[in-house]
Amino acid sequence: MQSVILTCVVALAAIVVVQGDTPGNCMYEDIRGTWTFKIGKGGNNNTLDCSNFQGPYVEQYEITLKYYANVSDTKGNEGFWTLIYNQGFEVVIDKRKFFAFSKFVGRKSYCSETLPGWAHNIDGTNWACYVGQKSKGEKKIRYSSKGKTSREFITPEFQENFVSAINSVQNSWTARTYDEFNYKTWASLMQKTGGPVADKSGLAKAQPTTPELEDLVSDLPANFDWRNVKGQNYVSPVRDQEACGSCYAFASMGMAEARVRIQTKLSQKPIYSPQDVLECSEYAQGCGGGFSYLVAGKYAQDFGIVEEKCNPYKGRDVPTCTTDPSCERVRAKDYSYIGGFYGNCSEPAMRRAIYDRGPVAVGFEVQSDFFFYSEGIYQGTGINFNPFVVTDHAVVIVGWGEDSDGKKFWNVKNSWGADWGDHGYFKIARGNDQQGIESCACESTLIVG
């Protein structure tokens, strides 16, 4: 399997793969343009394995990906497309869905080609493999960064000094030392959150708040949290991803769990299986990382997710899918990036989505000070261990608020266990795209019986 950015591995497994993951890295402008999809024979179900697809092709399908999210084909059909972070793109047109990762070999991304991907009709009953090739427009090659990081051990003395430095420069949040970080390497802490942020300049930013966007949320309260809506808690317990880069799977399952509680008015409180995603999803890279859009959304729609008991968490990759085949799979009815496509997220649109439909999965960038968060409203202090490369992480926003000074924040559920941070949660500054947290949020709604 290929690897992507959000590795988020926990401490223990440090030594094996420090920076082994080599994600694709393609930007909006590299992808926008005219493509030919070379499609193989259809008529398959979702067990179709496309990983080594090289033809034969039975159809050549030309489409043009346009601003911002429109797509057209040569037969006059119109549809929708979105970039998926910097990893690939999804196209929905003429009653079919196409998804493929951008092609990469090692750290080199060929942004005018895709790896073999999956095409299927909207109801998911007729599958084929395809590869995409950009036929017009610039053919961009990019390199993903190989984040340098230190194998130096974190000592108790270092933690004391680092934490007191953080606490002396600001009073928005407090840091504390963590015994479990002692004698771990920085490399291992970095894996706890994710791989390096590829090329920050090319990634989407939050859309600025406009009067139209403000209108969207004029009726919403100043403080809202799904852990306490009229005395009811709609959020499932905090979990621990352990020694595996599965933050995206935990964020996806956490969003799904809360949304089922909301939809069923707490009559159903399922816990879903991140291990099923690690073992069974071709849309993610197991403990090597993945993206919530492709898991909570696309995997949940195309294949469905299962309850924890069907494949209990092991926190490591297993080469085959060991999920109990007799388990019922729960499907996503719909899924999207907030704002409709990657690049159109904004703080008001996130609040609207959270309030109307439930918690959302977000990606954000982790700096080294974040590990030591204890309580308060996190914002980057600029005090960073050097060399520490900013990494990506996936978490779930469950609400928002304002403190007595009018300082705005999000309430966020992490997957580092209930002993980390504020009972497993943190607050992060809201309204200024702090660490990119307002730039990449997605949501998905399950079909529950």
Ligand SMILES: *[C@@H]1O[C@H](CO)[C@@H](O)[C@H](O)[C@H]1NC(C)=O
């Ligand atoms: C899916 O397709 C495979 C291969 O063609 C076939 O063996 C299997 O029975 C099919 N499964 C279902 C549920 O139709």
Ligand SMILES: *[C@@H]1O[C@H](CO)[C@@H](O)[C@H](O)[C@H]1NC(C)=O
């Ligand atoms: C994009 O699609 C929407 C709806 O499908 C349509 O209303 C809009 O005019 C299209 N925009 C462009 C630039 O083609």
Ligand SMILES: *[C@@H]1O[C@H](CO)[C@@H](O)[C@H](O)[C@H]1NC(C)=O
């Ligand atoms: C971007 O998102 C806003 C609010 O979520 C929405 O009103 C707008 O139509 C979106 N833009 C496009 C081009 O779809």
